Amino acid sequence: MKVRKKGSKRGSYKKGEDRKDTILDAAYNLLINSGYYNLSLRKIADSAGISIGNLQYYFPSKDMLVEAMLDRVIQGYLDSFIEIRRHGTPQEQFLAIIEEVITDLGTKHTTVFFPELWSLSNHQKGVTKAMDAMYDRYRQVLVDIICDMNPALSADQARRLALFISSSIEGHTVFIGYRKPWNKETGNLVKMAQQSFLWLVMEGEIPA
């Protein structure tokens, strides 16, 4: 999923915001290509073509920069979730979202980004919060669709289903992602996921 610049109205960025974007783009690319372990302010500044003094004018500490970058990337994913719920019956939407998300796992930035995020979230509180918020919003999209599909489900049950489904999908990152050993199985796994989750939503016994 592509990270997009915000604020398209009027084409009138503040210069500072522009520079921040350049920096965050540089940081994101370095993160994807080398991992958080190898991410340094020096490399970011170099890659963004500015001095590290100037970089720290925009982001006073590494943590702040990192969190700004994560927020931005996460926002990109959220924007894409919103665009999904548009066409077709709830069931069609449901199957479409499964396919879209699983397919997205195969892109390099998704394959690399999320494990970094999960790892970071275990050690940095600010990251935990941002990540949890993202998944909350993501799951809410699923919850809404699930309720439409099977109105017999309670809100709790729908939430539980959304949690199970989204978790299961995320787990495929490490196995069918970019350059992962089972990448070629992506299509088959989409089919298995669709029928399995569909059955669970429509006919499963969901704990109340």
Add this chain to the structure above:
Amino acid sequence: MKVRKKGSKRGSYKKGEDRKDTILDAAYNLLINSGYYNLSLRKIADSAGISIGNLQYYFPSKDMLVEAMLDRVIQGYLDSFIEIRRHGTPQEQFLAIIEEVITDLGTKHTTVFFPELWSLSNHQKGVTKAMDAMYDRYRQVLVDIICDMNPALSADQARRLALFISSSIEGHTVFIGYRKPWNKETGNLVKMAQQSFLWLVMEGEIPA
């Protein structure tokens, strides 16, 4: 899952192997508590109570130490997989393994270890290899059980099922793991996983 020391025969450790174990234990604990990003040879040596010169007598480079540690932890998980297939019908084994693995996600070391492993595997070849080998062995246990449960399935289909099931389970780490927001849902998710995967194995349409 607990990492166990090997070499139970005769109680006669070589001194050097003992020291290596101490070092790897220290490294593992630091990894769990601070993440790979904060893992340094100095901290490991301190934590193991030896000088860093001595540490590097046992592990000439950080990479070698890290891979030895990962191999050891992974071996612990593999050992536990082997012990699972002992009692009951294939279906009982299947349900038991799902419960056991999902429940294990809630332990601190599992919750933290795997995201570190997934992240590392994207940037360090030796890690990729060890991780893939581990999951291969893990999935093979599932494949065997699945074939027993539904002999109508081809080897390919069983492999596909094992991949989908194991991936789905792994994905829960980030959400129901130790101190994760949905940790209390673990029991419910076990039930959903069990019925969902059982249905898929017995009645799903698995791509051939």
Add this chain to the structure above:
Amino acid sequence: MKVRKKGSKRGSYKKGEDRKDTILDAAYNLLINSGYYNLSLRKIADSAGISIGNLQYYFPSKDMLVEAMLDRVIQGYLDSFIEIRRHGTPQEQFLAIIEEVITDLGTKHTTVFFPELWSLSNHQKGVTKAMDAMYDRYRQVLVDIICDMNPALSADQARRLALFISSSIEGHTVFIGYRKPWNKETGNLVKMAQQSFLWLVMEGEIPA
């Protein structure tokens, strides 16, 4: 031969260049007093009165620092060669240059510097290049004088003579240099060198 600071105009050094000079001076003095084997960035930084972080702001690697230092010292020697060819007949210049160079061998920094340079040039490519360039320029001064002294010589012959003469002079470093056992013979060796080389240039049979 004294290494001089460049940039005499206006007395307005850039601050950074000034600091670089301080560092290179410190490095040079340590090289002379302890040899390359004992030359470390820490000692250079200490000696220059700065932190080693700052030192590496100016010279990102030890190799770069060393080569900058060698270039600077070599430049000092080259400057002095240029100043030699000023007064008297070619033969007077020839004798003067022999005396000057041999006498210079007795200074501490020359006695110590050149063996370090020769040794380094065998193991570090960048050093080889800088050294060869220096000796090329040095020999060219001799070639010019030799051609003036004996116009019957071909360019090749003059080059061969310059090579033989300069090599022979360099060889004395180890024996008549600063605190070397034959240092007191310097005057006598100058006389032997002068008449020997003069005879070779004027009456020797130089291979064509």
Add this chain to the structure above:
Amino acid sequence: MKVRKKGSKRGSYKKGEDRKDTILDAAYNLLINSGYYNLSLRKIADSAGISIGNLQYYFPSKDMLVEAMLDRVIQGYLDSFIEIRRHGTPQEQFLAIIEEVITDLGTKHTTVFFPELWSLSNHQKGVTKAMDAMYDRYRQVLVDIICDMNPALSADQARRLALFISSSIEGHTVFIGYRKPWNKETGNLVKMAQQSFLWLVMEGEIPA
């Protein structure tokens, strides 16, 4: 010039001496290939195929090992000097020795060894002493021949000539040695050296 093992009689080395030789050979090869700067006891022990603990049983400190190695190499050169004075008239011997020594400069070990020796001798007293003793013995060979060639010379004058000649020859190491830019000129330089030094001995005005 090849370094030879001593003690050819009876083929009955003590085992310890044998081991010492192995170690010193390893050290010498490492010195030639990487320079003193990169010479470490670890590498020597590895290269000799023994533990570093054992290495330090034979040579309690690095300095002692290095000096033993230098002594051994130097002894090899001295042995070769002794073999030279055998055939022909003094003048023939004189010309032969010049050719032999200059030609030897082109071998890799000579080209590399001597600059290391010269550099070391400026910083390590034990080395200075061994080196000076070697050159004394070497010059004595020349002194003897020179006195035979021109009996009119005083002992002092002969010594001065030997010093000038030997120094001049050594100086060529850096320029016509192994892989040095003027290596192909070796033959021509031998001729120039021979006639120049011959003239100086027979007709030069040597300071008394």
Add this chain to the structure above:
DNA sequence: AATGAATGAGCGTTCATTCAT
């Protein structure tokens, strides 16, 4: 808004040396 300069801590690694066995 941007740069250049500086710091101090920490990194992985290599080293000579010591010592018990």
Add this chain to the structure above:
DNA sequence: TATGAATGAACGCTCATTCAT
């Protein structure tokens, strides 16, 4: 003799951060 284990210092280098300009 020979090894294995251990130390402590130093190495070149990178880092996040600070601050004056």
